[in-house]
Every structure is written in structure tokens, then in C-alpha cells.
Amino acid sequence: MDYEVIFSNIPLYFEGLWVTIQLVFLALVLGFVLALPIALLGTSRYPWIRLFPKAYIYFFRGTPLLVQMFMIYHGMGQFELVRESVIWIVFKEAYWCALIAFALNTAGYTAEILRGTIEQTPYGEIEAARACGMSKSTLYRRIILPGTFRRALPAYGNEVIFMLHGSALAGVVTIVDLFGAAKIVNSRHFVPFESFITAGFFYLCLTFMIVSLFKKLEFRWYAHLRPREV
Amino acid sequence: MVLEGMVLTIEVALLSLIIAVILGLVGAMAKLSKSRIARSSANVYTTLIRGIPDLVLMTIIFYGGQIQVNNIGDLLGWDYIDISPFVAGTLTIGFIFGAYMTETFRGGILAVSKGEIEAAHAFGMKRWQVFMRITLPLMVRHSLPGFGNNWMVLAKSTALVSVIGLHDMVYNAGVAAGATRQPFTFYLVVAMLFLVITGFSDFGLRWANRRFSVGVRRA
Numbered sequence: 001m002d003y004e005v006i007f008s009n010i011p012l013y014f015e016g017l018w019v020t021i022q023l024v025f026l027a028l029v030l031g032f033v034l035a036l037p038i039a040l041l042g043t044s045r046y047p048w049i050r051l052f053p054k055a056y057i058y059f060f061r062g063t064p065l066l067v068q069m070f071m072i073y074h075g076m077g078q079f080e081l082v083r084e085s086v087i088w089i090v091f092k093e094a095y096w097c098a099l100i101a102f103a104l105n106t107a108g109y110t111a112e113i114l115r116g117t118i119e120q121t122p123y124g125e126i127e128a129a130r131a132c133g134m135s136k137s138t139l140y141r142r143i144i145l146p147g148t149f150r151r152a153l154p155a156y157g158n159e160v161i162f163m164l165h166g167s168a169l170a171g172v173v174t175i176v177d178l179f180g181a182a183k184i185v186n187s188r189h190f191v192p193f194e195s196f197i198t199a200g201f202f203y204l205c206l207t208f209m210i211v212s213l214f215k216k217l218e219f220r221w222y223a224h225l226r227p228r229e230v
Numbered sequence: 231m232v233l234e235g236m237v238l239t240i241e242v243a244l245l246s247l248i249i250a251v252i253l254g255l256v257g258a259m260a261k262l263s264k265s266r267i268a269r270s271s272a273n274v275y276t277t278l279i280r281g282i283p284d285l286v287l288m289t290i291i292f293y294g295g296q297i298q299v300n301n302i303g304d305l306l307g308w309d310y311i312d313i314s315p316f317v318a319g320t321l322t323i324g325f326i327f328g329a330y331m332t333e334t335f336r337g338g339i340l341a342v343s344k345g346e347i348e349a350a351h352a353f354g355m356k357r358w359q360v361f362m363r364i365t366l367p368l369m370v371r372h373s374l375p376g377f378g379n380n381w382m383v384l385a386k387s388t389a390l391v392s393v394i395g396l397h398d399m400v401y402n403a404g405v406a407a408g409a410t411r412q413p414f415t416f417y418l419v420v421a422m423l424f425l426v427i428t429g430f431s432d433f434g435l436r437w438a439n440r441r442f443s444v445g446v447r448r449a
Contacts, residue, residue, distance in 0.1 A: 058425070059425070062424060062428045064386040064388075064389035064400070065386075066389040066392070066393075066400060067389055067417055067420050067421050067424065068421070070400070070403075070413070070417045071413075071414060071418060074404075074407060074413035074414075074417065075413045075417050076414065078412055078413055078415070164283070165284065166283070167283075168283035168286055169285060172393055179283070179286055182286070182289075186293070192289070192290075192293030192294050192297065193290065193293070196286055196293065197290060197294070200283075200286045203282050203283055203286060204282055207280075207281040208281065
């Protein structure tokens with residue numbers, strides 16, 4: 001065990017940590033924005049509208065994130081149309097490719113979570129809202145979506161942790177995230193055990209932070225279910 | 231060539247599933263046992279594994295495990311032991327999903343109603359018999375949905391073994407893509423093959439679910 005190398009490379013790990021946090025945060029925000037319309041379409045009354053969200057969710061939940069990322073990072077260059085257009089600036093960079101793959105992937109999982117919780121909305125709430133004369137958009141904004149997000153919180157917390165763990169794949173396509181930093185330290189000094197254990201320790205801390213954050217959120221959002229203090 | 235890789239992918243997936251189930255059973259028993267040491271070591275196992283990305287764990291075990299094994303081997307005077315990517319990949323995936331299985335099985339065992347176990351004791355069954363005849367079959371019923379989810383995630387995780395150089399579907403597709411300059415096509419084929427695997431498993435799991443829920447009344 002040789003931890004001096006690790007200590008001298010700690011700045012590299014912190015740079016990687018920052019990239020990991022960036023990637024995960026951006027992917028989650030983009031994924032969520034994408035997931036909401038997909039989930040809403042998924043609860044449509046018409047079967048032919050449900051077809052697209054179903055296919056999207058099935059594909060992104062049924063295939064490995066690694067393959068999805070490779071399809072974008074290695075795959076997009078196959079098409080001349082993409083290579084010669086303006087969007088090649090985006091697909092040329094490993095960072096953006098990874099981010100797009102992560103966002104699309106987490107959108108699939110998030111959409112499935114939201115679709116389930118939208119459908120769980122108690123019918124009485126919708127009836128009451130209609131009786132108050134709310135329009136469809138008000139009904140969604142005030143009644144259905146807030147309840148949906150609350151019910152989705154525990155499952156979404158798991159999804160955030162999965163996204164954090166999935167983001168380690170960015171290190172495979174040359175991005176210097178936490179895993180990429182560990183790879184660099186390993187290849188420079190040949191300390192495989194120490195370098196990857198350190199990255200693992202960072203991920204563990206991040207996971208614990210996310211878990212406690214969601215515990216706090218749940219405590220707030222489920223305040224009405226808390227036993228009353230005497 | 232991609233199909234050859236698919237055989238390897240399925241091999242890795244099934245072998246690691248066996249390891250995961252064994253570890254899961256042991257872990258679940260440890261978590262529910264009276265001994266504090268067993269309980270806390272099982273807790274450390276599940277928290278650590280579920281807190282670290284599978285890719286990082288795999289590299290720790292593949293690169294790091296190699297060195298550790300040979301350090302121990304040196305002390306004991308063994309020859310150099312080479313851990314193949316296949317062994318490392320299978321062991322790691324089994325080890326990771328053992329933690330997830332532990333949680334699933336623990337929930338399954340806890341869901342077995344106490345009355346049935348008491349009834350079995352009243353019939354004079356030994357503890358081992360109670361476990362084999364009552365707890366285990368009922369636990370299978372309760373933990374089957376969670377088991378199915380774990381299996382699907384496990385099957386997809388096998389894609390990671392390509393990173394440590396095992397010639398699975400993803401790796402072979404990469405080689406083919408390099409030769410033909412058609413990466414998108416090949417990775418799309420791999421994605422479709424994964425959908426085939428998950429589709430078939432879904433079918434099988436539904437059958438098993440029906441089989442093990444015989445006698446459950448549905449509202």
C-alpha cells in the first residue's frame with residue numbers, strides 16, 4: 001500500500017470530483033425536463049400516443065448505459081450528415097456525448113417512475129379539482145404534478161444514486177471524472193488498488209450525501225404523514 | 231462474432247447470478263441472525279457495495295485483486311496466480327449483485343407470515359426443516375419480483391466486462407466497428423440483442439411468478 005502517491009495526486013481527484021458532480025447534475029436536470037413530457041404522453045388516453053413513450057422507456061431501460069454511450073460517442077461519426085453539420089461540434093467532444101447519453105438514459109428511468117406515480121393520483125383529487133372549476137393545465141399544475149413528485153421522491157432518490165454510479169462510465173471515454181482521475185493515477189504510478197479505492201471512497205461519500213439529502217427532502221415533503229408531536 | 235460475444239455475455243450473466251444468489255442467501259441469513267457480528271458485517275457488505283459504482287468495484291477487484299492475491303501468494307509460497315478477466319468479471323458482478331440480492335431476500339424472508347412458521351414448529355419440524363419446507367418456498371414467492379429486477383440490471387451490467395478486456399458482445403462489436411467503420415450499426419445490434427435477453431427473461435420471470443404464486447388469492 002502506497003498512499004503517498006494518492007496524497008500527491010489529490011488535486012487531480014478533486015478535479016475529477018467536480019467533473020463528476022457537473023455531469024451528474026446536468027444529466028439529471030436535462031433528463032428530468034425530458035422525462036416529464038414523456039411521462040405525460042405515457043398516461044395519454046390514446047394507445048397510439050402511448051406508443052412513443054413506451055418504446056423510448058423500453059429501449060433506454062432495456063439496454064446497458066455503456067452501449068447507449070458508445071452508440072453516441074463512437075456511433076454518431078458514422079453518418080456523414082452528422083459529421084458535416086454544425087452539431088458535429090457537440091458530438092466530437094466526449095464530454096457532451098457522455099452528457100447526452102446520461103440525460104437520455106436517466107430520462108427513460110425517470111419517465112417510468114413519473115408515469116407510475118401520475119397514474120396513482122387518487123381519483124377523488126382530480127374530481128374535486130374539476131368541481132372547483134380548474135382548467136386542465138391548472139389541474140396538472142396544482143393537483144396532479146405536486147402529488148406526483150411527492151410520491152416519486154423515494155424512487156427518484158434511487159435513480160439519482162444510479163446516475164451517480166453510471167457516471168463512472170464517463171471515465172471510459174477519456175473524460176477525467178473521478179474514475180478517469182483514478183485511471184490516470186494508476187497509469188502514471190501503477191498503484192491500481194490504491195487509486196481505484198480512493199475513487200471508490202469519493203463515490204461512497206457522494207452516495208451518502210445524496211441519501212441524506214433525500215432523507216431530509218422526504219422528511220419535509222411527507223410532513224403530513226409524520227406522527228403528530230405531543 | 232457479435233453472437234459469439236453474446237454467448238460469453240450470457241455465460242458471465244448466469245454464472246454471476248449463481249454467485250449472487252448464494253451470497254444473497256448467506257447475506258440475508260446473516261442480516262436476520264442473532265449474532266451481532268454477522269449482522270454488522272452483512273450491513274457493511276451491502277452498504278459498501280451499493281455505495282460504490284460497479285465499474286469502480288470491478289477495476290478494484292480486477293487490477294487490485296490481482297496484486298493482493300499474489301501478495302498473499304508470496305507469503306504462502308504459491309506460484310504467480312493470474313486472475314483472468316473472465317474470473318474477475320464474473321466474481322465482481324456476482325459479488326455486487328449479492329448485495330442487492332441480500333436486500334431482496336431479506337425482505338422476502340421477513341414477508342413470510344409468522345403463523346406459518348409457528349405452525350411448522352407445532353408440527354414438530356426441526357429448524358432446518360422449517361427453513362427448507364416453509365420459509366424458503368414462501369421467500370421465493372415474495373422475493374421473485376425483486377429478483378427479476380436484479381437479474382435485469384445484472385444482465386445489463388455484464389456490458390462492463392468489456393472495459394476490463396473480456397471479449398463479450400460490446401467488446402466484439404467495438405472490434406467489428408473498427409474494422410468496418412460502422413460503429414452505430416454494430417452498437418445498435420448489441421442494444422437489440424440486450425433487448426432480446428431482457429425480453430426473454432421478462433417472459434420467463436412472468437411464468438415463474440405465476441408458478442410460485444399458485445394459491446394466492448387476488449382481489
